[in-house]
Amino acid sequence: MSSLNPTHDPARRSWIESANRPDTDFPIQNLPFGSFERNGVVRSGVAIGEHVVDLRELLDSGLLAPSSDAAFACEAADGTLNRLMSMPPRYASALRAALSDLLKSDAPQRARIEQHAEALLPRIDSLELRLPCEVGDYTDFLTSLHHTERHGRYKGLADPLPAAFKSLPIAYHGRASSLRVSGGDVRRPHGQYRDANGQVVFGPAPALDFELELAAWIGKGNALTQPIAVDDAHAHIFGYSLLNDWSAKSIQWFEQVLGPFLGKSFHSSVSPWIVTSEALAPFRKAPAARAENDPPLMEHLHGVRDQQQGGLHLELYAHLSTQRLRDSGADAARITHTHLDNLYWTFAQMVAHHTSNGCNLRTGDLLGSGTISGAEDAARACITELTNAGRDPLRLPSGETRTALEDGDEIVLRARATKPGAVSIGFGECRGRIAPALAFAPLATEVAA
Structure with missing residues (x-):
């Protein structure tokens, strides 16, 4: 687990004024990593207020001590973050520390940076x-x-909670090729499902849903056959982003035998910034307690440090905007407010279980938490739960109702880590707007001899 250092100092302020606003996601205590395209070239950067430190420009500026860990980290973060994420954590930590010192309000290098601000600090x-x-x-x-049990009831299962749920973190392998960064359209997929008359039909999925999740990014992986101990797992997590695992529930519920397939693989959105494990150190907490009658943890899923610090003081939100709301100038409606305490398993336990059979995780692998729904109505983290599987339509301030997402609807996920005595940090937006299904007209092709 990361310990506190000067980058977490709640009294530290930046000479970039937008980083000092109380509602900013990216104060100087955060400094999340991401990638962007600039002048046709993919670069890596670190968010600060409304700006991004272009790491290639920073390296070329000579502001970092040559041959330092920070300089090596900056050189590794070139285009995509895989090389930096694969390095020992001290490198990313050194770069965060160097950036924090360069951007703090009394930084002696401020004038030098401001001379090159257009190149070094573009606006996000x-x-x-x-x-x-x-x-x-x-x-x-x-x-x-709560999410699992509700969906079991909606499906009419005699025992709505799977037998294995309290013994291990259940998961399925998703489709990495259809992961997309926040923003843009989410195209309504085609698929097979049962219509209102119980007939199996093929067409645009009628029951489209969002899923509010948190995702962990794997830094250093593990060798095949070599499991990761639960108390070592956090050292393998580079950081976290928001995840919307868009779901075509009509397709998913008809096809699901071995697990989710086409109902999930059409699009998954992630927020663009990786909030590092180090930045989240002030917000560590014990995970939510298990019920007294729950089965005891298996030894490989029980870690002393994980039981002390495996949770986070993290609140998560989902907002829904419709075309009518946007046309009227109204804000998106907040439809979900939940907390990471609503997870039954910690991310360390997910990593430990994932590798317990010898499976090898690799740098850049993404692990989603699953939908973070709680017991309260406001903490239901998908449309299916918010409407009791369509029985109780969701009512919006515009007077509209929803039992599923319609074309033009936009979902925006947000999250904030908050704790007394610490500066609150956010994750940026995870946004996506539903676009109409394309005409389904697959073209037959012949393979050349």
Whole structure:
């Protein structure tokens, strides 16, 4: 677990004024990593207020001590973050420390940086943000008891909670190729499902849903056959982003036998910034307690440090905007407010379980928490739960109702880590707007002899 250092000092302020606003996601205590395209070239950077430190420009500026860990880290973060993420944590930590010193309000290098601010510190809104790293594998877990139990009831299962749920973190292997960075359209998929008359039909999925999740990015991986101990797992997590595992529930519920397939693989959105494990150190807490009658943890899923610091003081939100709301100038409606305490399993336990059979995780792998739903109505983290599987339509301030997402609807996920005595940090937005399905007209092709 990361310990506190001067980058976490709540009294530290930046000479970049937008980083000092109380509502900013990116104060100087955060400094999340990401990638962007600039002048046709993919670069890596660190967010601060409304700006990004272009790490290539920083390296070329000579502001970092040559041959220092910070300089090596800056050189490794070139285009995508995979090389930096694969390095021992001290390198990213050294770069965060150097940036914090360069950007603090009394930094002696301020005048020198301001001379080159256009190149060194472009505005975030002037850049095309990209996925922060190349993703080889994507695993999505199912770790909210309330989400799992509700969906079991909606499906009419005699025992709505799977027998294995309280013994291990359940997961499925997702589709890394359809992961996309926040923003843009989410195209309504085609698929097979049962219509209102119970007939199996093929067409645009009618029951489209969002899933509010947190995702962990793997830094250093493990060798095949070599499991990761639960108390070592956090050292393998570079950081976290928001994840919207968009779901075509009509397709998913008809096809699901071995697990989710086409109902999930059409699009998954991640927020563009990786909030590092180090930045989240002030917000560490014990995970939510298990019920007294729950089965005891298996030895490989029980870690002393994880039981002390495996949770986070993290609140998460989902907002829904419709075309009518936008046309009227109204704000998006907040439809979900939940907390990471609503996960039954910690991310360290997810990593430990994932590797317990010898499976090798690799740098850039993405692990989703599963939908973070709680017991309260406001903490239901998808449309299916918010409407009791369509029985109780969701009512919006515009007078509209929803039992599923319609074309033009936009979901925005946000999260904030907050704790007394610490400066609150955020994750940026994870945004996506539903676009109409394309005409389904696959073209037959012949393979050349």
